[in-house]
Amino acid sequence: MAERRKYKKRFCKYCEAKVDFMDYKDVGALRFSLSERYKIMPRRLTGNCKRHQDMIATVIKRARAAALVPYTVTRKTVVTAPFENLR
Amino acid sequence: MRNYENLVIVKPTLTAEEIQASITAIEEVITSNGGEIAARDTMGMRKLAYPINKNERGYFYVIYYSIAPSAISEIERRFRINENLLRFVTIKYDTNREVAAWKQLVLKANKKASSPAEETKTREIEIAPEVEEVAEETAE
Numbered sequence: 001m002a003e004r005r006k007y008k009k010r011f012c013k014y015c016e017a018k019v020d021f022m023d024y025k026d027v028g029a030l031r032f033s034l035s036e037r038y039k040i041m042p043r044r045l046t047g048n049c050k051r052h053q054d055m056i057a058t059v060i061k062r063a064r065a066a067a068l069v070p071y072t073v074t075r076k077t078v079v080t081a082p083f084e085n086l087r
Numbered sequence: 088m089r090n091y092e093n094l095v096i097v098k099p100t101l102t103a104e105e106i107q108a109s110i111t112a113i114e115e116v117i118t119s120n121g122g123e124i125a126a127r128d129t130m131g132m133r134k135l136a137y138p139i140n141k142n143e144r145g146y147f148y149v150i151y152y153s154i155a156p157s158a159i160s161e162i163e164r165r166f167r168i169n170e171n172l173l174r175f176v177t178i179k180y181d182t183n184r185e186v187a188a189w190k191q192l193v194l195k196a197n198k199k200a201s202s203p204a205e206e207t208k209t210r211e212i213e214i215a216p217e218v219e220e221v222a223e224e225t226a227e
Contacts, residue, residue, distance in 0.1 A: 021188035024178075025094070025130070025149070066094050066176045067145065070136040 014052035022055055024062035027069060034060065037073045088153045090125075090180040090189045093117075095166070096145040096173040099132060106146050109171040114150065116165045122154035126196035139173045151193050 013032065022029065033041050033048065033056045040060055043053045063069040095113055097106050114124060130147035139145070154162075159177065166175045180189035 020184055023188075023192065062176060062178065064136075065174070067096065067135040067137060067139060067174060 012047055012049040012052055014056075015049055019052065019055075022059040024059045024066065025068065027063065030056070030060055030063060030069060034069070038070050088123075089156050090151070090153045090186055091122075091159065092178040092180065092189065092192070093150045093152070093162075094176040094178075095148050095150070096135070096139070096175070097148065098171050098173055099142055099144040099146060101146075101171060105171075109169070110148055113148075113166070113169070113172075116162055117150065117152050117154065120154065120158040120161055122152045122158065122162075124150060124152045126151040126193040127200065128196040129200075135173075142173060145173050149196070151189065151196060 024030075033046055033053075035041050040057055043050070046053075048056065060069060064071050093113075095110075097109055101109065114127075117124060128149040128151075130149060132144055132146050135143060135145050163175070163177060166172055180186050
């Protein structure tokens with residue numbers, strides 16, 4: 001069991017920082033909850049609480065619609081330094 | 088009256104004057120429908136995360152405004168007709184918490200608009216010492 005769990009279950013970082021509202025235009029702040037392939041990281045890996053996970057999910061989806069964050073990263077479109085080129 | 092935010096992406100193929108003209112046309116759409124523009128935020132020409140209509144770049148512009156909820160459908164209809172826009176995103180700020188956040192965003196945008204020179208100055212100051220340190224290290 002201990003071997004299977006790659007990520008340690010953690011406290012919610014957003015609760016720690018007392019985040020009440022997230023802005024979808026602030027792409028750097030979304031980085032924590034996105035995987036390398038820009039998938040939304042599940043709660044069991046990041047340790048986010050339900051409330052903040054719901055918030056981050058809507059915010060990431062807004063950012064995707066606004067072309068600030070990609071929907072998918074394929075082998076063709078993969079970038080060496082993600083987020084750097086978006087600024 | 089409800090608070091809204093609109094992010095529009097203008098085509099990158101237009102010239103600077105044409106972009107300005109299309110932005111004033113967008114604001115005209117909002118004000119003519121009874122909206123009050125609270126703040127504007129120019130994010131400028133940016134690389135898109137994915138190509139839209141074969142465009143790799145786009146001019147990002149954010150408008151914060153308050154308007155009657157019934158007028159939003161008309162505004163979105165006008166935006167859809169507008170061929171200079173690649174994409175628009177309308178966000179509603181409804182709950183107390185969101186309205187408070189909206190006011191913060193408006194303040195931030197207005198500050199940025201009123202003193203763009205100061206911001207760049209502070210950034211330069213922040214960056215400058217690091218550069219010096221690196222230079223010293225390389226000298227040694």
